[in-house]
Amino acid sequence: xxxxxxxxxxxxxxxxxxxxxxxxxxxxxxxxxxxxxxxxxxxxxxxxxxxxxxxxxxxxxxxxxxxxxxxxxxxxxxxxxxxxxxxxxxxxxxxxxxxxxxxxxxxxxxxxxxxxxxxxxxxxxxxxxxxxxxxxxxxxxxxxxxxxxxxxxxxxxxxxxxxxxxxxxxxxxxxxxxxxxxxxxxxxxxxxxxxxxxxxxxxxxxxxxxxxxxxxxxxxxxxxxxxxxxxxxxxxxxxxxxxxxxxxxxxxxxxxxxxxxxxxxxxxxxxxxxxxxxxxxxxxxxxxxxxxxxxxxxxxxxxxxxxxxxxxxxxxxxxxxxxxxxxxxxxxxxxxxxxxxxxxxxxxxxxxxxx
Ligand SMILES: Nc1nc2c(ncn2[C@@H]2O[C@H](COP(=O)(O)OP(=O)(O)OP(=O)(O)O)[C@@H](O)[C@H]2O)c(=O)[nH]1
Ligand SMILES: [Zn+2]
Numbered sequence: 209x210x211x212x213x214x215x216x217x218x219x220x221x222x223x224x225x226x227x228x229x230x231x232x233x234x235x236x237x238x239x240x241x242x243x244x245x246x247x248x249x250x251x252x253x254x255x256x257x258x259x260x261x262x263x264x265x266x267x268x269x270x271x272x273x274x275x276x277x278x279x280x281x282x283x284x285x286x287x288x289x290x291x292x293x294x295x296x297x298x299x300x301x302x303x304x305x306x307x308x309x310x311x312x313x314x315x316x317x318x319x320x321x322x323x324x325x326x327x328x329x330x331x332x333x334x335x336x337x338x339x340x341x342x343x344x345x346x347x348x349x350x351x352x353x354x355x356x357x358x359x360x361x362x363x364x365x366x367x368x369x370x371x372x373x374x375x376x377x378x379x380x381x382x383x384x385x386x387x388x389x390x391x392x393x394x395x396x397x398x399x400x401x402x403x404x405x406x407x408x409x410x411x412x413x414x415x416x417x418x419x420x421x422x423x424x425x426x427x428x429x430x431x432x433x434x435x436x437x438x439x440x441x442x443x444x445x446x447x448x449x450x451x452x453x454x455x456x457x458x459x460x461x462x463x464x465x466x467x468x469x470x471x472x473x474x475x476x477x478x479x480x481x482x483x484x485x486x487x488x489x490x491x492x493x494x495x496x497x498x499x500x501x502x503x504x505x506x507x508x509x510x511x512x513x514x515x516x517x518x519x520x521x522x523x524x525x526x527x528x529x530x531x532x533x534x535x536x537x538x539x540x541x542x543x544x545x546x547x548x549x550x551x552x553x554x555x556x557x558x559x560x561x562x563x
Contacts, residue, residue: 325484347427367496394537
């Protein structure tokens with residue numbers, strides 16, 4: 209499992225080397241590290257799918273010898289989470305031949321980490337995807353109705369992870385999304401709209417090229433339809449929205465990496481419908497609003513930056529009209545996201561995902 213202790217910025221290094229090597233070896237007098245092979249012959253691989261302790265990885269990516277290999281994890285990595293998107297070192301049978309099994313012996317340092325908690329009061333986090341640079345948030349204009357607070361939660365997760373969000377509104381043939389989109393005018397958020405007849409393939413491929421993008425969205429919004437349009441042959445199962453619940457059928461549940469025709473990856477996360485945000489540091493959210501973060505540097509220590517915060521530099525400058533044209537709206541968005549973090553989910557239904 210990939211549970212990690214709370215309040216640990218970079219827990220991986222700890223698990224990577226120090227943790228297990230320092231442990232006394234009950235079976236021998238020699239230090240355990242001496243028994244361990246150096247794995248100098250290890251090859252680098254990309255984890256594309258994780259399924260109950262089995263990892264599907266890609267070796268020699270982009271080369272003639274590129275192949276898919278099935279792997280397990282080395283015993284000493286039992287405390288280390290290994291997730292889709294990870295770069296790993298692989299030893300053993302790395303041929304990828306039928307019935308072969310390789311072994312993951314190291315996980316490379318991660319550039320980004322998209323994570324979630326079980327719920328908002330829970331600081332224990334679970335990593336969803338490693339090394340992604342973009343979060344594709346798929347929302348339907350109708351059927352199911354869009355919920356700004358759900359998108360807020362996705363945005364918080366993206367900003368916390370240092371990942372760029374990109375919003376796709378599907379089913380604009382069914383409803384006009386402008387009222388919904390008005391919620392996000394203060395954000396640096398690219399928005400693309402989609403219908404099955406006019407999937408924004410060119411516009412999206414442009415933004416996805418060469419990057420690793422994680423796609424998230426509530427069931428039934430048309431994410432599979434979109435992924436199929438983007439990745440010919442992806443064959444993501446398209447469900448039917450239940451007329452009563454407005455939800456789609458859950459057709460698959462494992463996170464899958466799909467290669468984009470023009471380079472780059474899209475990682476589909478059918479199982480991820482909610483984002484507990486208990487682990488998120490509000491500072492990371494503020495950091496995503498660079499201009500406001502600069503101003504907030506002059507705030508009192510521990511300032512919440514919420515409308516009632518005493519002597520908040522942001523609130524005061526906004527009131528004096530000194531935050532620029534979009535400033536008040538941006539502050540509004542920031543405050544909404546910070547409030548999202550503070551209000552435990554599950555009390556109301558507005559932002560609970562009903563799953
Ligand atoms: N009218 C309309 N229907 C769409 C659009 N995109 C998808 N749909 C339909 O919405 C339903 C759900 O689409 P899916 O692609 O399965 O949705 P999903 O988000 O992958 O849902 P899960 O598989 O449950 O995660 C299907 O019946 C699609 O045909 C759209 O832009 N307009
Ligand atoms: Zn403040």
